[in-house]
Amino acid sequence: MEPGMISLAGGNPDLAGLPLDALGDAASALIREHGTEVLQYSTGAGIDELRTELTRVMARAGIEADPADLLVTAGSQMALELITAMYCDPGDVVLAEGPSYVGAISTFMGLEAEVSHVPCDADGIVPDALEARIAELRAAGKRVKLLYTIPNFNNPSGITLAADRRPRIAEICREAGIVLVEDDPYGLVRFEGETVPAIRAADPSVIYLGSLSKIFSPGIRIGWVLAPREVRDRLQLLSESTTIHASTLSQHLALTYLRDFDWSGHLDRAIVRYRERAEALLEALPSALPAGSTWTRPSGGFFVWATLPEGASADELFALAAEEGVVFIPGSGFYADGQGERELRFSFSLESPERIREGMTRLARASERYARR
Amino acid sequence: MEPGMISLAGGNPDLAGLPLDALGDAASALIREHGTEVLQYSTGAGIDELRTELTRVMARAGIEADPADLLVTAGSQMALELITAMYCDPGDVVLAEGPSYVGAISTFMGLEAEVSHVPCDADGIVPDALEARIAELRAAGKRVKLLYTIPNFNNPSGITLAADRRPRIAEICREAGIVLVEDDPYGLVRFEGETVPAIRAADPSVIYLGSLSKIFSPGIRIGWVLAPREVRDRLQLLSESTTIHASTLSQHLALTYLRDFDWSGHLDRAIVRYRERAEALLEALPSALPAGSTWTRPSGGFFVWATLPEGASADELFALAAEEGVVFIPGSGFYADGQGERELRFSFSLESPERIREGMTRLARASERYARR
Numbered sequence: 001m002e003p004g005m006i007s008l009a010g011g012n013p014d015l016a017g018l019p020l021d022a023l024g025d026a027a028s029a030l031i032r033e034h035g036t037e038v039l040q041y042s043t044g045a046g047i048d049e050l051r052t053e054l055t056r057v058m059a060r061a062g063i064e065a066d067p068a069d070l071l072v073t074a075g076s077q078m079a080l081e082l083i084t085a086m087y088c089d090p091g092d093v094v095l096a097e098g099p100s101y102v103g104a105i106s107t108f109m110g111l112e113a114e115v116s117h118v119p120c121d122a123d124g125i126v127p128d129a130l131e132a133r134i135a136e137l138r139a140a141g142k143r144v145k146l147l148y149t150i151p152n153f154n155n156p157s158g159i160t161l162a163a164d165r166r167p168r169i170a171e172i173c174r175e176a177g178i179v180l181v182e183d184d185p186y187g188l189v190r191f192e193g194e195t196v197p198a199i200r201a202a203d204p205s206v207i208y209l210g211s212l213s214k215i216f217s218p219g220i221r222i223g224w225v226l227a228p229r230e231v232r233d234r235l236q237l238l239s240e241s242t243t244i245h246a247s248t249l250s251q252h253l254a255l256t257y258l259r260d261f262d263w264s265g266h267l268d269r270a271i272v273r274y275r276e277r278a279e280a281l282l283e284a285l286p287s288a289l290p291a292g293s294t295w296t297r298p299s300g301g302f303f304v305w306a307t308l309p310e311g312a313s314a315d316e317l318f319a320l321a322a323e324e325g326v327v328f329i330p331g332s333g334f335y336a337d338g339q340g341e342r343e344l345r346f347s348f349s350l351e352s353p354e355r356i357r358e359g360m361t362r363l364a365r366a367s368e369r370y371a372r373r
Numbered sequence: 374m375e376p377g378m379i380s381l382a383g384g385n386p387d388l389a390g391l392p393l394d395a396l397g398d399a400a401s402a403l404i405r406e407h408g409t410e411v412l413q414y415s416t417g418a419g420i421d422e423l424r425t426e427l428t429r430v431m432a433r434a435g436i437e438a439d440p441a442d443l444l445v446t447a448g449s450q451m452a453l454e455l456i457t458a459m460y461c462d463p464g465d466v467v468l469a470e471g472p473s474y475v476g477a478i479s480t481f482m483g484l485e486a487e488v489s490h491v492p493c494d495a496d497g498i499v500p501d502a503l504e505a506r507i508a509e510l511r512a513a514g515k516r517v518k519l520l521y522t523i524p525n526f527n528n529p530s531g532i533t534l535a536a537d538r539r540p541r542i543a544e545i546c547r548e549a550g551i552v553l554v555e556d557d558p559y560g561l562v563r564f565e566g567e568t569v570p571a572i573r574a575a576d577p578s579v580i581y582l583g584s585l586s587k588i589f590s591p592g593i594r595i596g597w598v599l600a601p602r603e604v605r606d607r608l609q610l611l612s613e614s615t616t617i618h619a620s621t622l623s624q625h626l627a628l629t630y631l632r633d634f635d636w637s638g639h640l641d642r643a644i645v646r647y648r649e650r651a652e653a654l655l656e657a658l659p660s661a662l663p664a665g666s667t668w669t670r671p672s673g674g675f676f677v678w679a680t681l682p683e684g685a686s687a688d689e690l691f692a693l694a695a696e697e698g699v700v701f702i703p704g705s706g707f708y709a710d711g712q713g714e715r716e717l718r719f720s721f722s723l724e725s726p727e728r729i730r731e732g733m734t735r736l737a738r739a740s741e742r743y744a745r746r
Contacts, residue, residue, distance in 0.1 A: 219621030241483050246447075250620050
């Protein structure tokens with residue numbers, strides 16, 4: 001990226017508030033005192049103590065889990081790849097929000113699954129529309145295997161699935177024999193309102209994906225999957241064939257952070273920064289986007305999703321914005337079917353409020369030029 | 374494992390000689406001074422400076438490589454999984470040494486490839502037999518996609534593919550349109566004789582897999598693949614769909630170790646230990662194994678492969694040996710087709726010479742009991 005460019009593109013967490021000196025000391029102690037263990041092969045399941053700590057993280061989402069049902073993976077993206085490989089043959093259908101996470105869509109398409117976007121509104125997936133879509137697909141002879149959802153502060157939409165829809169959506173999937181995959185990297189990054197229990201909290205047949213990427217560090221590549229025992233065991237075999245196990249050093253550093261540090265306090269402070277940034281973005285958007293644009297108002301996470309007026313092109317606005325020195329991500333990559341032409345994602349996780357405001361000033365110039373084009 | 378059990382089973386490297394204090398300091402400095410970088414997302418290709426260092430490691434195997442042709446993965450097992458997924462449809466044939474690495478066989482079988490073991494002798498794969506096997510398989514209507522080989526100190530056989538066979542095997546594969554995958558985790562762990570140049574050294578169409586697991590640390594999960602550019606680029610997309618990238622922290626620690634430490638000196642000292650252990654094992658084997666057994670004499674690596682006399686069962690000997698307090702791995706898991714009933718693998722990488730000698734005393738008792746059964 002060019003120096004001076006303001007990036008509202010990437011979904012990187014803000015790591016500046018991490019207790020880096022103490023983490024450095026912890027890493028040093030792990031290697032000095034236990035180097036022949038933390039640099040050695042470990043088990044395919046993940047370190048037991050880490051799995052126990054991760055069940056405590058999930059307890060905040062209302063999930064009661066047995067550590068034995070949990071598999072640590074080298075990031076939750078990997079768990080999604082293994083799940084898709086396990087359930088989907090080419091041509092099978094994966095249901096997903098529209099828009100949805102780019103990395104998930106590329107995993108589904110890479111494994112030759114068909115992605116069908118389920119109708120959503122400001123409260124997430126619409127249960128009746130989900131039911132109708134499943135019926136439609138089945139009538140067309142399709143095998144629908146998975147529903148993939150990011151119910152909290154969705155990437156990219158920022159939308160949260162309403163609490164009262166969650167049990168209904170789980171029920172629809174159960175009845176249709178569709179595996180529900182709940183991807184929840186952002187659930188604990190809430191800056192207003194009350195926690196909504198995870199779908200998995202009420203339905204142990206749900207496969208739940210967790211991640212330390214947004215609440216600690218994405219660089220260490222530690223995620224996990226909570227799944228019914230038999231599914232978890234099959235996933236472990238696939239995981240061993242792929243990475244053998246997640247980095248032992250990363251697992252020990254994660255364990256130390258969750259067990260010995262005030263990770264929750266550090267997260268709370270990061271959330272204050274994310275909220276300030278979201279507010280800076282949301283305050284400036286009315287004067288920065290072309291007239292007639294709309295956008296979501298997230299209560300957490302990293303993203304705001306905007307829709308330009310009818311007939312507008314996010315790609316064209318992007319080109320002008322980049323010239324002015326600010327970037328976002330045009331929307332079509334978040335759909336499997338070429339939708340999203342006039343939609344776009346802003347990330348507010350990494351730039352300061354001042355930089356975000358400056359970015360919006362630049363975007364306003366781009367929007368003016370776009371209006372005059 | 375029970376306390377007191379002597380394990381000649383696992384292929385774990387001996388990490389006791391690593392400069393753990395200095396590595397702890399290095400990890401601490403990385404996190405304290407560059408924490409927002411080494412704990413953050415990085416690039417799908419792997420860190421540029423690490424890729425450059427890895428080309429220097431490969432130079433010792435006679436390979437001249439452009440860092441841009443190299444992809445860092447979360448262990449070389451992962452590269453093999455991605456390569457197999459990329460090239461093989463269900464029913465396609467992968468040629469491999471017999472015996473071969475368990476993790477490779479399970480990757481091939483997991484992706485529903487058929488594994489065909491190529492005839493080998495004390496100098497590795499027999500070129501004429503390879504050619505004949507390919508012709509046979511093709512005559513039977515099979516699509517042969519890959520030849521997978523561990524040419525140096527093969528896991529599990531300990532055998533090294535003779536230098537003069539290497540170009541011929543590469544040529545056979547090129548002419549047959551078969552992709553040759555050269556897996557070389559042990560090449561630098563040589564304790565006698567001269568380095569044999571990698572197959573890739575003379576043939577840039579070969580896909581070469583490298584690993585830090587045996588020369589530094591398996592726990593950090595850092596491997597790499599060197600492949601023709603177009604293949605490498607496709608593998609990177611698959612890699613990003615799976616782990617996004619290998620642990621950033623692991624990559625930086627590996628970079629620091631290769632760039633700033635005397636890694637080669639540490640490896641030389643580890644090799645002295647491996648040689649002593651191999652010698653302890655090889656000296657004791659004649660009186661420890663049932664009469665009429667034979668075994669390989671490796672010049673490096675971690676393993677000795679033994680063959681019991683006609684009609685004997687490695688599983689039965691294993692059961693008695695475990696009762697006596699020593700374990701190895703029975704051979705059938707190293708074949709895709711149930712061969713190996715009277716074969717077995719000893720690893721000498723992790724136990725001291727004293728413990729290995731004690732293990733051989735125990736094995737001798739097991740062999741006596743086996744003879745009297």
